[in-house]
Amino acid sequence: MNICxxxxxxxxxxxxxxxxxxxxxxxxxxxxxxxxxVMKWANVLRGILQGMGHKVIRTRVDERDPAPVGARxxxxxxxxxxxxxxxxxNCANGKxxxxxxxxxxxxxxSLAQACNDAVVKTLDMQNRGVKTExxxxxxxxxxxxxxxxxxxxxxxxxxxxxxxxxxxETLMHLACEALADVITS
Numbered sequence: 001m002n003i004c005x006x007x008x009x010x011x012x013x014x015x016x017x018x019x020x021x022x023x024x025x026x027x028x029x030x031x032x033x034x035x036x037x038v039m040k041w042a043n044v045l046r047g048i049l050q051g052m053g054h055k056v057i058r059t060r061v062d063e064r065d066p067a068p069v070g071a072r073x074x075x076x077x078x079x080x081x082x083x084x085x086x087x088x089x090n091c092a093n094g095k096x097x098x099x100x101x102x103x104x105x106x107x108x109x110s111l112a113q114a115c116n117d118a119v120v121k122t123l124d125m126q127n128r129g130v131k132t133e134x135x136x137x138x139x140x141x142x143x144x145x146x147x148x149x150x151x152x153x154x155x156x157x158x159x160x161x162x163x164x165x166x167x168x169e170t171l172m173h174l175a176c177e178a179l180a181d182v183i184t185s
Contacts, residue, residue: 098126
């Protein structure tokens with residue numbers, strides 16, 4: 001199976017030559033960013049999927065790799081991918097928490113549900129549910145411009161409990177194993 005992983009944000013995401021951190025939070029004087037967290041998740045998930053024998057394409061490979069948001073679904077098409085998984089983190093008021101997954105089109109609802117359930121169960125996260133892209137803060141999500149695609153908001157980086165789970169390498173690995181199983185089933 002050919003799988004595209006999209007670690008959200010990064011270089012030239014919204015503006016050419018500008019690094020987009022996505023959501024960010026200061027913890028003990030250190031900035032923790034969405035772009036860094038989801039890159040770690042994408043790399044772990046990539047390794048697991050490759051270990052299962054699948055070909056994995058990432059829309060960006062590091063903080064220098066330019067990946068305009070409008071071009072990301074095209075990368076998946078260019079490489080003949082069968083599924084597109086976008087990884088993101090939320091940020092709100094420090095009190096909101098949980099995992100939610102967005103999709104476009106009824107054909108993607110079951111994949112969104114399975115991915116959401118895998119993260120919620122493995123990380124013991126609050127389940128914020130599966131939602132259409134219209135229920136997000138945007139009316140359209142460019143990364144969902146692919147026939148089989150979902151966008152997983154793994155958790156809230158400004159919520160101490162969620163952030164700890166998102167950054168725990170053991171939990172990250174377990175959640176990525178669960179995601180790999182549902183993505184390839």
